[in-house]
Amino acid sequence: MSKTLVIYLMAGPDTPELAEAAVDGGADIVEVGFPFSDPLADGPVIRRAAEKALAQGMRTRACLDCLAAVRGRVDVPLVPMTYSSLLEAYGWEHFADDARSAGASSLIVADLPAGDRPGLRRIQLVAPTSTDERLRLAGEQTDGWLYLVTVTGTTGARAGLSTALASLAERARVAAPHVPLYAGFGISTPADAAAAAELTDGVVVGSRALEAAEDGPAALRDLVRSLRDRVDSG
Amino acid sequence: MPDTYGAYGGRYVPETLVPALDELTAAWEAALADGSFRDELDVLATSYAGRPTPLTLAERFAPDKRLYLKREDLLHTGAHKLNNALGQAVLARRLGKQRIVAETGAGQHGVATATVCARFGLDCVVYMGSEDMRRQRPNVERMGLLGAEVRPVEFGTRTLKEATSEAIRDWITNVETTHYLIGSCVGPAPYPAIVRELQAVIGREARAQVLEAEGRLPEAVVACVGGGSNAIGMFAGFLDDEDVEIVGVEAAGAASLGTGRAAVLHGSRSSVLADEDGQITDAHSISAGLDYPGVGPEHAYLRDTGRARYVGTTDEEALDAFRRLTRSEGIIPALEPSHALARVSELDAALIVVCLSGRGDKDLAEVLGRGE
Numbered sequence: 001m002s003k004t005l006v007i008y009l010m011a012g013p014d015t016p017e018l019a020e021a022a023v024d025g026g027a028d029i030v031e032v033g034f035p036f037s038d039p040l041a042d043g044p045v046i047r048r049a050a051e052k053a054l055a056q057g058m059r060t061r062a063c064l065d066c067l068a069a070v071r072g073r074v075d076v077p078l079v080p081m082t083y084s085s086l087l088e089a090y091g092w093e094h095f096a097d098d099a100r101s102a103g104a105s106s107l108i109v110a111d112l113p114a115g116d117r118p119g120l121r122r123i124q125l126v127a128p129t130s131t132d133e134r135l136r137l138a139g140e141q142t143d144g145w146l147y148l149v150t151v152t153g154t155t156g157a158r159a160g161l162s163t164a165l166a167s168l169a170e171r172a173r174v175a176a177p178h179v180p181l182y183a184g185f186g187i188s189t190p191a192d193a194a195a196a197a198e199l200t201d202g203v204v205v206g207s208r209a210l211e212a213a214e215d216g217p218a219a220l221r222d223l224v225r226s227l228r229d230r231v232d233s234g
Numbered sequence: 235m236p237d238t239y240g241a242y243g244g245r246y247v248p249e250t251l252v253p254a255l256d257e258l259t260a261a262w263e264a265a266l267a268d269g270s271f272r273d274e275l276d277v278l279a280t281s282y283a284g285r286p287t288p289l290t291l292a293e294r295f296a297p298d299k300r301l302y303l304k305r306e307d308l309l310h311t312g313a314h315k316l317n318n319a320l321g322q323a324v325l326a327r328r329l330g331k332q333r334i335v336a337e338t339g340a341g342q343h344g345v346a347t348a349t350v351c352a353r354f355g356l357d358c359v360v361y362m363g364s365e366d367m368r369r370q371r372p373n374v375e376r377m378g379l380l381g382a383e384v385r386p387v388e389f390g391t392r393t394l395k396e397a398t399s400e401a402i403r404d405w406i407t408n409v410e411t412t413h414y415l416i417g418s419c420v421g422p423a424p425y426p427a428i429v430r431e432l433q434a435v436i437g438r439e440a441r442a443q444v445l446e447a448e449g450r451l452p453e454a455v456v457a458c459v460g461g462g463s464n465a466i467g468m469f470a471g472f473l474d475d476e477d478v479e480i481v482g483v484e485a486a487g488a489a490s491l492g493t494g495r496a497a498v499l500h501g502s503r504s505s506v507l508a509d510e511d512g513q514i515t516d517a518h519s520i521s522a523g524l525d526y527p528g529v530g531p532e533h534a535y536l537r538d539t540g541r542a543r544y545v546g547t548t549d550e551e552a553l554d555a556f557r558r559l560t561r562s563e564g565i566i567p568a569l570e571p572s573h574a575l576a577r578v579s580e581l582d583a584a585l586i587v588v589c590l591s592g593r594g595d596k597d598l599a600e601v602l603g604r605g606e
Binding site for chain 1: 248250253390499511
């Protein structure tokens with residue numbers, strides 16, 4: 001079965017064009033970051049991108065507009081990824097409703113762990129530190145797929161694939177047998193992506209995608225294509 | 235132990251930290267139930283930290299009042315921060331964690347943490363905004379002498395907010411070996427409850443001391459509020475005494491309770507300086523220890539219930555109080571409690587206890603630079 005490739009982009013003026021390039025290169029799902037001033041789960045690349053986006057005025061409404069514009073350009077599922085403070089300010093359910101109206105198929109809230117606000121349908125994250133009990137809870141509550149955080153750490157490139165992923169994926173399979181598992185955090189090279197995809201059902205590439213996006217849609221398309229090719233060739 | 239205070243508090247953290255917070259909660263509850271933990275803390279408090287700290291009548295500073303100062307400035311390392319650092323270091327040893335990470339603003343919590351790490355032989359990393367390192371040079375040097383590694387944070391405002399974020403990111407990355415020794419009653423549960431309990435010694439002592447000195451309870455207790463740990467420790471001793479007025483004093487430019495709104499920062503929901511989109515905005519204060527856009531969730535709850543009220547003091551008013559206490563009582567206060575001292579004269583109360591949370595050595599350069 002073909003593996004799923006998820007590409008993360010930060011909301012901004014160029015995002016619709018970049019999303020189109022990513023899908024053109026073979027992305028199956030696009031995550032759209034709604035920037036937050038104090039993103040605890042993020043490493044330097046996404047932090048810088050968030051700071052830049054906020055300076056460009058990418059507040060919640062502008063991000064929702066951006067999401068709708070992306071929706072107008074691509075047909076793949078779109079998933080906003082953000083932090084609790086934005087939902088707190090906007091209204092939790094209201095945010096989810098408006099994101100869906102703008103074309104989102106689900107939602108990721110990086111600092112809202114499984115168990116909290118179960119009524120808010122979202123993709124749950126699990127980590128190497130998660131207990132089996134928490135893996136089960138996240139598997140039950142997640143919306144569509146489970147996001148496997150490959151490292152004990154923040155987002156951003158690492159030298160090589162985390163050794164923690166294999167055991168996390170194995171435990172998650174048992175705890176959530178019918179849920180697709182996509183691995184993210186620290187996956188930057190085609191080789192890492194292929195290795196992670198071996199163990200799971202898909203991979204998420206974020207920081208590396210943002211770096212490529214800095215060089216424009218063509219560079220992003222090339223990166224995504226190289227990830228796609230390696231993941232597909234196993 | 236409460237996870238929430240009304241609608242405030244909670245645990246807004248990446249999943250990676252949830253098991254560590256569960257483990258910390260269990261260890262803390264076990265420690266509280268274990269008499270030997272309390273005994274160990276008591277011995278450290280008296281033989282190492284210098285507790286109980288005295289209650290000093292400040293007759294020349296406030297001639298029209300009976301104003302008592304709870305002298306946390308006389309605690310080892312010069313501020314109330316050591317109460318919390320000692321307790322959490324003992325807890326970290328019970329957790330089997332050899333590495334400690336902390337954030338610091340004014341440097342007082344960093345010094346307290348570096349001190350307890352030296353005392354117990356723990357590895358210590360302290361994150362500090364580069365702007366605060368400039369403002370609080372002596373404390374940076376003290377931490378270095380004590381064997382801590384001070385890591386400058388060159389991001390955003392380069393103050394306590396970013397230092398806290400970086401400390402939490404370090405903890406996320408090294409959670410299996412590391413205890414995060416948070417410095418105030420903020421952060422995800424169970425931290426606000428742990429810090430409150432470890433600082434509650436201030437209020438317990440102050441209550442007994444004022445009863446001893448005056449034969450009655452004070453009409454008002456006052457403390458400065460940044461994150462709010464000295465205040466919550468002081469207030470904890472008097473919350474059940476309904477006739478005691480409780481006043482928290484914020485820096486006017488960092489009034490999370492006075493002008494903030496509900497938002498999520500550093501793992502908990504509280505009253506925060508934030509814009510209408512939930513983005514955290516910058517705080518501004520002459521005092522690095524109050525220069526923080528968030529506040530402990532219990533303070534937000536006490537504000538909403540009306541049990542405590544919170545007022546603001548400007549930089550100039552704090553400097554004035556700093557100079558007046560120095561000249562009238564021979565006590566050089568830190569700039570943080572100077573904010574509390576500045577509000578004393580206008581209180582409609584005769585018998586008042588103010589928490590003098592720390593001493594002012596660290597602030598001399600800042601004050602002298604303003605032309606004293």
